[in-house]
Structure formats: C-alpha cells, structure tokens
Amino acid sequence: xxxxxxxxxxxxxxxxxxxxxxxxxxxxxxxxxxxxxxxxxxxxxxxxxxxxxxxxxxxxxxxxxxxxxxxxxxxxxxxxxxxxxxxxxxxxxxxxxxxxxxxxxxxxxxxxxxxxxxxxxxxxxxxxxxxxxxxxxxxxxxxxxxxxxxxxxxxxxxxxxxxxxxxxxxxxxxxx
Numbered sequence: 001x002x003x004x005x006x007x008x009x010x011x012x013x014x015x016x017x018x019x020x021x022x023x024x025x026x027x028x029x030x031x032x033x034x035x036x037x038x039x040x041x042x043x044x045x046x047x048x049x050x051x052x053x054x055x056x057x058x059x060x061x062x063x064x065x066x067x068x069x070x071x072x073x074x075x076x077x078x079x080x081x082x083x084x085x086x087x088x089x090x091x092x093x094x095x096x097x098x099x100x101x102x103x104x105x106x107x108x109x110x111x112x113x114x115x116x117x118x119x120x121x122x123x124x125x126x127x128x129x130x131x132x133x134x135x136x137x138x139x140x141x142x143x144x145x146x147x148x149x150x151x152x153x154x155x156x157x158x159x160x161x162x163x164x165x166x167x168x169x170x171x172x173x174x175x176x
Contacts, residue, residue, distance in 0.1 A: 006033045024062045028055035034076045047074035070097040076117045081124035089114040110138040121165030130158035
C-alpha cells in the first residue's frame with residue numbers, strides 16, 4: 001500500500017505505508033493537488049495549478065505517463081463513469097476541460113470561477129460544477145456537453161461538491 005501526498009511547493013511524495021517512508025518523489029508540475037484514481041487504482045490523475053496541466057501517473061511505477069495542458073489554474077479533476085474522459089475545472093479561465101488519454105478534446109464555458117466537480121450518482125449523464133466566484137452551480141449534460149441548468153449554491157464561495165445516491169429507501173408512515 002502506498003499513499004500519495006501533494007505538497008504546495010514540491011513534488012508528489014509516494015509513501016510506503018508498511019515501512020512509513022517516502023519511496024519516491026514525482027515531479028508532475030507546479031503546485032500539484034487534487035488527486036483522483038481510476039476505480040482499479042492503476043492510474044492517478046493530478047491537476048497542477050501553477051503549470052495549468054493535468055498529469056496522468058502510473059501508480060504501479062510511480063511515474064508520469066502524460067502531462068496535458070488544460071485551462072488556467074486547474075482546481076479539481078473527476079473521471080466520467082467509464083473512465084474514458086477526465087473533466088478538469090479551470091478557475092481562472094471559467095471553463096471545464098475535457099481530456100482523453102492524450103489531449104484536451106473539448107472546453108466547456110461554465111460559470112464564474114469553476115472549482116469543485118462531481119458526476120451524478122446514477123449514469124453520470126450530469127456533471128455538477130461549483131462556481132466559486134459566481135455563487136452557483138452549473139449542471140452540464142455530458143452527452144451534449146452543454147450547460148443544462150444553473151442553481152444557486154445557497155451562499156457565497158461554493159467549493160467542493162459531492163453527489164450521493166442513497167442506497168436505502170426511507171419510508172415514513174404518517175399514520176403512526
């Protein structure tokens with residue numbers, strides 16, 4: 001087991017959890033943060049805010065496979081449900097970059113200061129993006145890559161977003 005640690009001014013540390021020691025440093029770009037693994041854990045994605053890139057890392061060899069230029073000041077990355085595309089919020093270009101394994105294939109203009117990002121819990125046909133400077137959320141239809149709606153975030157500076165589909169049904173019996 002290993003632990004990946006991003007640091008504000010430095011490379012990503014790979015920590016061996018059995019020995020509790022750093023076994024490797026990975027230089028992915030300037031200001032790496034916001035890590036996202038594939039479901040099987042073989043590939044790690046990291047945004048590099050200072051260098052405006054997305055790095056794809058082989059988590060078995062602990063090395064960068066590819067670094068992809070994205071928009072200005074990327075903040076978060078999320079993979080679509082079939083893990084074929086990475087969606088990256090770019091806070092200073094007000095866009096979401098969509099990248100395949102090699103390059104950005106689309107840029108979607110969203111609200112002011114896109115930050116957090118999460119796919120819908122069912123089929124992943126919707127993508128929720130918090131617009132930190134706009135105090136709202138953009139909802140993107142991932143089939144058409146268009147904004148389908150915007151909703152208020154209920155306050156200033158929305159950050160990270162998480163979508164959860166309840167796995168149990170709650171039934172309230174009003175007769176009791």
